[in-house]
Amino acid sequence: MSPLDVQQLRDNTPGCQSGIVHFNHAGASLPSQASLDAIIDQLQREARDGPMEAGEHGAxxxxxxxxxxxxLLNAPTSSIAFASSGSAAWSMAFQALGPWQPGERILVGRHEWGxxxxxxxxxxxxGAQIEVIPCDETGAVCPSALASMIDANVKLIDLTWLPANGGLINPAEAIGAVARRHAIPYFIDxxxxxxxxxxxxQALHCDVLKSAGRKHLRxxxxxxxxxxxxxxxxxxxxAQRDVFSAPWSAEGFDLRNDARRFETSEVSYALLAGLGNALQEVNRLGVERTWERVLRLSERIREALRQIPGVSxxxxxxxxxGLIAFNLAGWDAFELxxxxxxxxxNIGANGVAYTPLDMRARDLMSIARISVSPLNTEQDIERLIGALRELRD
Structure with a gap:
């Protein structure tokens, strides 16, 4: 991304004009003005024409x-559903996989989302059991260890791809290859x-994948x-159904044959208008370009943090x-x-409940978290590092 590209992104983002340096994109990123306009326009239609009457445009x-x-996901349109949160989406899919039986096994990574x-x-x-897939020597989920755990009782393999409490990128594609080889359902957070x-x-070989709209999608x-x-x-x-997800037919109420069986007739079209604009912006920008800039900026921050005494x-x-977990000696992460x-x-802070298996395995009570976006600049980094140095001194 060129400096002009970055400046245009920032010029079109109200949060970048506020004087706040935002490094909490993994919690919730900053929306563009166009996304805000899309939300407001739909709300105004509902106020002007009637909420139900404006639903046709919202749909x-x-x-x-x-x-x-x-x-964005290289997926058929019919395979996409919308939900109110990532956790709600994952939970609906998980509950729909049941009923569970005694002795069935769920294999998860150590970094699983709470x-x-x-x-x-x-x-x-x-009566089912949750079992943790061992990590390799780097701390990532180990595909070969997973393969050795497979038997007829494994009903689900679940992976948190990029854990909330650090910069790890788990080998999602390799885990998917194991799941596909053994025909075991594979969920990715x-x-x-x-x-x-x-x-x-398609490359991940996953059966279910979920993501929140408020994070890196903006x-x-x-x-x-x-x-x-x-x-x-x-x-x-x-388990949750209504006349949208299970419409009436001559035979009764039948579940839809697409992913919208996980949706209901009651939805915020205003929020989906904003999400739609955000998704279009990501596609126009190109996620590969986003990823390249995030890698460069996050490595720059990691190098600077290593130079501050007391930072781990x-x-x-x-x-x-682009998620950077750290602690500063003498400081509670939430107070920092x-x-x-x-x-x-703005930065983030996570406690044990977010990633309990990994936090306990590493004897971490809390972590401070910096998360990077293409919106961030070298000037943002200088302000962050300068402030951490002041607090350290």
């Missing part, structure tokens, strides 16, 4: 968003991946994507994402986040 915008999501583990407790209550790096669901809060492989769809029996980085793996916020610098 058109929702389908544009669905096509843009399919383009909300997914919470949803799995329904299976545990039915791609909440921190979609919009940050290229995502091709969409509004309250939106998420759910991909379901078309040939896997019939194995999923959603918590990266795992050999190749790192608060103090930087007073300096108008």
């Amino acid at each position: 058109i915008l929702a389908e544009k968003a669905r096509r843009a999501a399919g383009q 909300a997914n583990l919470a949803s799995m407790q329904l299976a545990v209550q039915a 791609a909440g921190q991946a979609v919009g940050q790096l290229p995502v091709d669901v 969409g509004p809060r309250g939106t998420a994507l759910l991909y379901v492989r078309p040939t896997f769809l019939q194995r999923l029996n959603p 980085l918590h990266d795992l793996g050999t190749h790192h994402s 986040k608060r103090r930087l916020g007073l300096k108008r610098i």
